[in-house]
Amino acid sequence: MASLTNRAKVLEQKPMSFMERLYLPAIFKGMAITFAHMFKKKATINYPEEKRPFSPVFRGLHVLNRDEEGRENCTACGLCAVACPAEAITMEGAERKTSEEHLYREEKYAAKYEINMLRCIFCGLCEEACPKDAIYMSETFAPSNFTRKGFIYSKDELLIPNPVTDKEKFEIAKGLREAQLKNK
Amino acid sequence: MITMDLMAIDLAYGLEKLLLIGGIITVSLIVAMYTTYAERKVAAWMQDRRGPNRAGPFGLLQPVADGLKLFFKEEIIPLTSNKTLFVLGPALAMVTAMLTSAVIPWGSSINIFGRDVSLQIADVNIGILYVFGVVSMGVYGIMIGGWSSNNKFSLIAAVRGASQIISYELAMGLSLIALLMMTGSLSLKTIVQQQMEGGWNIIYQPLGFLIFLICVFAECNRTPFDLPEAENELNFGYHQEYSSMKLGLYLFSEYVNMFISSAVVSTLFFGGYDIPFVDEAALSLSLGANTVALLGFGALFAKILFFLFLFIWVRWTIPRFRYDQLMDLGWKKLIPLALANMLITALVILWLNK
Numbered sequence A: 001m002a003s004l005t006n007r008a009k010v011l012e013q014k015p016m017s018f019m020e021r022l023y024l025p026a027i028f029k030g031m032a033i034t035f036a037h038m039f040k041k042k043a044t045i046n047y048p049e050e051k052r053p054f055s056p057v058f059r060g061l062h063v064l065n066r067d068e069e070g071r072e073n074c075t076a077c078g079l080c081a082v083a084c085p086a087e088a089i090t091m092e093g094a095e096r097k098t099s100e101e102h103l104y105r106e107e108k109y110a111a112k113y114e115i116n117m118l119r120c121i122f123c124g125l126c127e128e129a130c131p132k133d134a135i136y137m138s139e140t141f142a143p144s145n146f147t148r149k150g151f152i153y154s155k156d157e158l159l160i161p162n163p164v165t166d167k168e169k170f171e172i173a174k175g176l177r178e179a180q181l182k183n184k
Numbered sequence B: 001m002i003t004m005d006l007m008a009i010d011l012a013y014g015l016e017k018l019l020l021i022g023g024i025i026t027v028s029l030i031v032a033m034y035t036t037y038a039e040r041k042v043a044a045w046m047q048d049r050r051g052p053n054r055a056g057p058f059g060l061l062q063p064v065a066d067g068l069k070l071f072f073k074e075e076i077i078p079l080t081s082n083k084t085l086f087v088l089g090p091a092l093a094m095v096t097a098m099l100t101s102a103v104i105p106w107g108s109s110i111n112i113f114g115r116d117v118s119l120q121i122a123d124v125n126i127g128i129l130y131v132f133g134v135v136s137m138g139v140y141g142i143m144i145g146g147w148s149s150n151n152k153f154s155l156i157a158a159v160r161g162a163s164q165i166i167s168y169e170l171a172m173g174l175s176l177i178a179l180l181m182m183t184g185s186l187s188l189k190t191i192v193q194q195q196m197e198g199g200w201n202i203i204y205q206p207l208g209f210l211i212f213l214i215c216v217f218a219e220c221n222r223t224p225f226d227l228p229e230a231e232n233e234l235n236f237g238y239h240q241e242y243s244s245m246k247l248g249l250y251l252f253s254e255y256v257n258m259f260i261s262s263a264v265v266s267t268l269f270f271g272g273y274d275i276p277f278v279d280e281a282a283l284s285l286s287l288g289a290n291t292v293a294l295l296g297f298g299a300l301f302a303k304i305l306f307f308l309f310l311f312i313w314v315r316w317t318i319p320r321f322r323y324d325q326l327m328d329l330g331w332k333k334l335i336p337l338a339l340a341n342m343l344i345t346a347l348v349i350l351w352l353n354k
Helices: A018-022 A024-037 A080-082 A125-129 A167-183 B002-008 B009-047 B064-070 B083-103 B125-148 B152-184 B186-198 B207-221 B244-269 B280-287 B287-314 B324-353
Strands: A063-064 A091-093 A108-116 A133-139 B109-113 B116-117
Touching: A018 A024, A018 B152, A024 B009, A024 B287, A080 A091, A080 A125, A080 A167, A125 A133, B009 B064, B009 B083, B009 B116, B009 B244, B009 B287, B064 B244, B083 B125, B083 B244, B109 B287, B125 B152, B125 B186, B125 B244, B152 B186, B152 B207, B152 B244, B152 B324, B186 B244, B207 B244, B207 B324
Parallel strands: none
Antiparallel strands: A063 A133, A091 A108, B109 B116
């Protein structure tokens, strides 16, 4: 039968020669290979001490952004929730009062903002959908938890620290963010 | 000889032997402990990994952690098992593993407070026969363990293991006969002393060494002959029903066996406590006999460590035999080879004496 691709190789099945049947040369060859491997670079990374650098496009935990004066960017427009294919985001909007102008950048804000990290597939569509640069994805991932409830992240966990009242922590978070951007 | 020993028994002699026995048991247990560590480390390196490195610096406390884990595990004795034998099995495996160390000369004698203390527990004039006898006893550990578990798989594995050990003991003995024809003595100390003067036995008996080494691998149930514990294709081995430290004893006795076998191989073929390329008699004049004896012990230890590494090295290189291949190698290849080696040695000895 003619072969279809002309790439077929005929299997050679010659009886083994005496040296081959001794097996010892093959064993020594194999042992030389394993011995050489002892001195090769190890593939393992010592995890807690050493960390593998993330890819610049890594999509990790979400962060809710603030502007320079510490006001929340989010206007609870709901575009992220609409964009989310896993329906992990829920929010409730509220109207800003005159006394709250230092807290929220625009007239409407998110009174409640929750992301279920068990539903989230970290696709980054929320980040893309946001018109206010209010949500972005950092380079950390969700730590483990004992309960399902623990994976529903509310505003407390998501918001970036306030640059006015909590400057130090904000700098740390922002520093991380800038280092990430630099990597990109 | 025996009457001489009986006359010489006094308190100091007994104390000296007791200390020596304690020391050798401690050393072999510690070496076995760290062989498990070395096994995991070397296996990791050969597979481009790092190996245990969490417990203590470089993971050096890992064997302690492993042992503690085994001690704290629940001990299950199957309801239908023969309880006495079930407990006896691992104990026997461990005891036979340790017993062989008695006749191995760990060094020449050292002089303490004017007494010449031989670094050998018992210089029996049938040393090698004793080793063979004790090694054959090791089969009972496997058989009793497998049989008393009252589990079909354990029993089959035990029969498998026992027939493997018995088959390879034949080739092992035959390969040694050629060596014994050369040395003319069964005492391990005499064999070592002959090698110190006339060169190592490996030079005269390379084929005998190869056969002996392969048989040692089979006797220790090490890869490529570790069918008694082939967990992935043959459903584990004779220790299937064992848990906790009883399982630990079985696994541990394998490492003690490795240590003792390495010592036997080094003693028989690699000059024992002979320091290579050095004239011990001349050296003891300049350094003192005690220093040279300790150096000799170090030389023996280095040889043992090399063989331990070889055990591990082979394990992580070569796949397992199929059972028929194992029997084929033992009966159809090694025994005729050993017989041929024996005949050739005999002919050469006759021809040289002519």
